[in-house]
Amino acid sequence: MTDVWRSGGLGPGGVSMKARVEQQLGRASRSPLGIWFRDIDRVLLLIAFLLIAIGLVAVAAGSPASAQRYSDAAHQVPPMYYFWRQVGWVGVSVPVLLVVSMLPVHVARRMALLGALACLVCLAAVPLIGVDANGARRWIGYGFAQFQPSEFLKPFFIVSTAWILSLRAQDDKLPVMAITAAITGLIVFLLMLQPDFGQTIVFGAVWLILLMVAGISPRVMAALGAAGIGGIISAYLFYDTARARIDSFLFGDAAAGAADSYQTDMAHAVLTAGGIFGRGPGAGTVKFRLPEAHTDYIYAVVGEEFGLIACAVIALLFMALVVRVLVKLLEEDDAFRLLAAAGLVSQFGVQAMISMAVNTGLAPSKGMTLPFISYGGSSMIALSIGMGLLLAFTRRNPYLARSSYGTGWSG
Structure with a gap:
């Protein structure tokens, strides 16, 4: 051939x-x-594929440790169980990413609005019919059909919020900030019922970034920042899980949250065990004492087996993703495209930053996957939808009129 x-x-x-x-x-x-x-944007597409490929290698490295942890006398989990499942999820997610990236902008916007409504209903149903796992109720469904509504809600929420805020360009009297604040507040309330403090931070941070891009006054942003600090203090005072994790982060094993301190301390030990160049694929040993080696702490597993250089490469790829989009948006004159793309890339950046900060001991322990790297079906498909939307909103054609792609306000 x-x-x-x-x-x-x-x-x-x-x-x-x-x-x-x-x-x-x-x-x-x-x-x-x-x-x-x-x-x-083939550079963005290449970065996405590189992250997915690195993720497969990372899950292959973390799978034996997690398989051993979840095996017992009655049920033995094969060492590469999570890797082969992740291969299947990638096989589903990549076509989803490509199909969504081909959507005209007005179709992608409508899909996001309908998806946000559906996911919000599912999120509200989680406390009632959700599935308990590790002391939290975040999943809905049964067996293989279980999914996490908050993962799918993130990209749809961002695009919907961007559309609402973009209406301010037509009529600056519209109460767009109040509307988006009410929606975000409802989502935060539903997330705290699960509880899911990590996702709450992501939703709140992305909303604030969208407000800044939309041009909300500095006085309002300062007030919102003060409210955010107040929210963290309230969570510490009235939310036991948050208090335990903050105490364990600040005071170590002497606090009541010693279990959470163990996770972050062990993640740091695994991360640095491989030195600069790592111990080699499959040669890691400290990872077998690490909880959730294939999901929340997969960045540490990469450090042990492939070295701190590999960790730096992953961090640089996420930085390149964010910078690439922000540079492209400098010439964007469509309010909706600007806000939607900025919000979507902010989600990737914020989530990656939190995950890496937890793995390096710079932030308290929380359930936060590393985008495209960590194991997870809901996470992988939802992230692929988000990346597909980002690619759809950053498409550029120097030869055809932009109106042919449905970027107008109609529809």
Whole structure:
């Protein structure tokens, strides 16, 4: 097949394989696939695929440790159990990412609005019919069909909030901040019922970032910042889990939250056990004492087996993702696109920053996966939807009018 390609040999119908690809993806192509390939930000797509590939390697490294932890005399979990499940989730997620990235902007916006409504209903149902796991009720469904509504709500919430805030460009008297504050407050309330303090921080942080991008006055932002500090203090005073984790982070084993201190201390030990270059794939040993090695603390597993250089590469990839989008948005004049893309990339950046801070001991322990790296079906599919939306909102075509992509206010 390689020889046929290089020689321009004829394929079916008397057309060379190279010519067929150029017809579909070349600059002159007017097919939907060709237009998509020309307009998509291929650097962002490459970063996403690199993170997914690194994630598969990382889950393969963490799977034996988690399999051993969850095995007992009655049920033995195969060492690569979580890796092969993650391969399946990636096989589902990548097509989702690509299909969503091909959507016209107005279709993607409508999908996000409907998705936000559906996920909000599911989130409200979690305290009633949700599934308990590790002392929290965050999942809904049964067996293989279980999913985490808050994961799917994040990208839909961001796009919906961006759309509401963008209406301010048409009429600055619309109470867009009050509307988005009410929606965010409802989500925060439902998340704290689970409880899920980590996701609460992500939703609140992304909402504040969207307000800043939308141009809310500094006085209002200062008031919201003070309210956020008040919320953290209230969580410490009235939310036992938050108080235990903050105490264990600040005071170590002497506090009541010694179990949480063990997790962060062990994560730091695993992270630094491999030194600069790591112990090598599969050679890690300290990871077997680490809880949730395949999910919340997978960044530490990467450090032990592949070294601090690999950890730095992951951090730089997330930084490159954020910087790439922000640079592209400097020339964006559509309010909705600007807000939606800024909010979506902020979610990736905030979530990655929190996860890496927990793994390095810079933040208290909390259930926060590293985007595209950690194991998880709901997380992987939801992140792929978010990345697909980000790619859809950052598409650029220098040859066709922007109106053909549905970027107007109608619809």
